Amino acid sequence: MAPEGVRGVTAATDAATERLEDLQLTMGEGPCIEAFERRIPVLIPDVADAMHRWPVYAPAVHASGVRAVFAFPLQVGASRLGVLDVFRDQAGPLSRENLALCLTFAEVAVNTLLDGQERVQQSGTDDGLGENLGPRTVLFQAQGMVMIQLDVSLADALARIRAHAYAHNRPLSEVAADIVARRLHFERDQP
16 A cells, blocks of 8 residues: 555455455545555454445455454554554454464565565565565556546546446456556546
């Protein structure tokens, strides 16, 4: 995730989790978005209590069987790298031990991202991290293409892509792939 609105899923444990993450990015709401923007963990021990907070995301996640979600920002000082989301099929707060474990995983994720960047800069070659960024790279490309097509900012281009994905009930990654492959083209609004 980037402050300018560039967002994408880098890694997910399974296809179902990736769809939940993609839904947040498409809708622009959810614990991941909030944790990134507020720069603090967002701990939701009962998704049913978040229906008013995220009126589209929360019902969809709840319907998929998720009962609790915890989002941890990945950051170093003022630099924000992304968010680690943890989903659970039972409502309830994290135990102290599980909270400590989640914070440890977030720290490991930050170090992995930073170490990977450092190795790429030193060697000039990618050690596998770039492969995980593949779908995100397609979203970046699509966002740039829509920015040019519509003569709008990057944030506005992403908003248009997300709106299209939502309106057509498609994953953001598929819409981005169609844009990059030139199967989907956006037209400027006529005054």
